[in-house]
Amino acid sequence: MVTVSASLYLRATGYITVDSAQPLQPVLETCPNLILQHPKVGKDLVKNYVVAVIAMAHLNSPSELPNNSIREGGESQSRDVRIGLYPVAQLSTIKLAGLQHGDEEEAEELLRSAREDGFFYLDLQDSAFEGMINVVEDMFTISKMLFNLDSLEKMEYDVDKLGNLKLNGYKPIGRNYGGVNGKRDGFESYTIPGKIKVDPSFRRPSLLTDHLPTLETFTSTTHRVLNLLLQSLSSSLQLPPEGALINLHREQSPSPDIVRLLKYHAQPPNEQGYPQAPHTDLGSLTILFAHSPGLQVLRSSSSDWAYVLPKPGHAIVNIGDGLTLLTNGLLRSCLHRVAPIKGYSMTERYSFAYLQRAQYEVRMTGLTGSDIIPVKRGNVETEQVFTSREWLGKKFGMLRKETFEEGTEGSWVLTGQREEVPV
Numbered sequence: 001m002v003t004v005s006a007s008l009y010l011r012a013t014g015y016i017t018v019d020s021a022q023p024l025q026p027v028l029e030t031c032p033n034l035i036l037q038h039p040k041v042g043k044d045l046v047k048n049y050v051v052a053v054i055a056m057a058h059l060n061s062p063s064e065l066p067n068n069s070i071r072e073g074g075e076s077q078s079r080d081v082r083i084g085l086y087p088v089a090q091l092s093t094i095k096l097a098g099l100q101h102g103d104e105e106e107a108e109e110l111l112r113s114a115r116e117d118g119f120f121y122l123d124l125q126d127s128a129f130e131g132m133i134n135v136v137e138d139m140f141t142i143s144k145m146l147f148n149l150d151s152l153e154k155m156e157y158d159v160d161k162l163g164n165l166k167l168n169g170y171k172p173i174g175r176n177y178g179g180v181n182g183k184r185d186g187f188e189s190y191t192i193p194g195k196i197k198v199d200p201s202f203r204r205p206s207l208l209t210d211h212l213p214t215l216e217t218f219t220s221t222t223h224r225v226l227n228l229l230l231q232s233l234s235s236s237l238q239l240p241p242e243g244a245l246i247n248l249h250r251e252q253s254p255s256p257d258i259v260r261l262l263k264y265h266a267q268p269p270n271e272q273g274y275p276q277a278p279h280t281d282l283g284s285l286t287i288l289f290a291h292s293p294g295l296q297v298l299r300s301s302s303s304d305w306a307y308v309l310p311k312p313g314h315a316i317v318n319i320g321d322g323l324t325l326l327t328n329g330l331l332r333s334c335l336h337r338v339a340p341i342k343g344y345s346m347t348e349r350y351s352f353a354y355l356q357r358a359q360y361e362v363r364m365t366g367l368t369g370s371d372i373i374p375v376k377r378g379n380v381e382t383e384q385v386f387t388s389r390e391w392l393g394k395k396f397g398m399l400r401k402e403t404f405e406e407g408t409e410g411s412w413v414l415t416g417q418r419e420e421v422p423v
């Protein structure tokens with residue numbers, strides 16, 4: 001599959017990056033004039049620009065796009081780029097190749113973004129893991145086939161019936177709390193255990209058995225990529241070798257890691273809302289892949305949601321609550337959600353993530369031996385410390401529509417410690 005990286009200005013203010021994996025035909029049928037209007041670049045590239053505009057703005061007719069809305073872009077450094085009403089988050093990019101070569105500036109930037117934003121891009125290109133970019137495309141293909149299975153077959157693998165830690169199986173649309181249609185979520189998800197090389201005996205549809213080699217390559221490669229990040233963070237935090245983060249997240253040790261495949265459903269035109277509720281992630285690090293926009297973050301430095309746009313050749317990585325607990329709040333998990341453009345409906349969207357989590361018996365409290373990790377606030381004597389396994393079990397009840405209560409004590413576990421969340 002050819003991937004084209006291109007930039008464009010949307011309504012002369014927004015900037016987005018697109019790739020050509022998105023379907024072109026419906027757009028060509030609706031926007032023939034716009035394709036011919038672009039003076040500088042080849043027709044194929046313009047087609048991709050138009051696809052991105054449509055995907056992003058959910059526009060149905062060319063008349064909604066002003067004539068000058070497509071201009072030749074280039075990397076935008078502007079800080080006030082907006083899509084619809086929301087700004088675009090200007091996140092740091094960490095080069096995996098730089099970390100592999102021991103580049104100190106790269107390691108410093110990783111620590112900075114883990115402390116301040118909790119989200120960053122990870123550039124996989126030119127690294128030893130560049131091959132992962134193709135594996136990610138194979139994962140998208142598997143994900144689409146999986147969600148296309150008959151719903152009766154999917155329901156045979158109901159995540160709530162296959163185990164109590166939700167490490168394997170299917171969740172239909174609307175089961176959890178979310179921001180659509182009576183406050184339900186707007187996506188299907190399928191969870192696959194992350195440590196399938198350690199324990200390959202999980203129950204699954206035959207489709208996943210057919211694609212086990214790809215799943216194994218994806219999970220083990222991803223784990224190694226994330227361990228490079230943990231290694232760099234450990235050394236920046238000056239953790240002693242015996243207390244390093246990597247010892248709590250060994251590739252060969254059982255842990256509740258997962259791959260989460262997601263399919264957001266298109267909303268009917270008269271329905272709007274965010275299909276995935278604001279949350280922080282239940283894990284140490286999350287690595288996320290998407291082709292189309294929708295992810296929004298609420299950084300501590302900002303009072304408004306900002307889009308995180310996908311970039312070809314890059315993953316989006318975020319700090320989960322696990323690393324926040326293990327560093328007594330120094331590394332920040334950041335609240336995020338998935339939302340359409342304000343005033344428009346959600347279009348169909350696929351994404352998937354690998355959530356790396358601490359081994360089951362790890363105590364989820366500040367690590368010792370580092371002068372950089374702050375001392376825990378509050379009453380250390382009386383505060384209860386959960387193991388990774390216990391903590392996982394505690395959080396799940398919060399996500400269910402039936403048990404979720406807005407604004408109650410303890411809901412920070414789901415909503416990420418923010419008192420007020422803007423809409």
Ligand SMILES: O=C(O)CCC(=O)C(=O)O
Nearest residue numbers: 260262290295338351353
């Ligand atoms: O689909 C996305 O972009 C975000 C997914 C996510 O935040 C999650 O699964 O935890």
Ligand SMILES: [Fe+2]
Nearest residue numbers: 279280281336
């Ligand atoms: Fe998340």
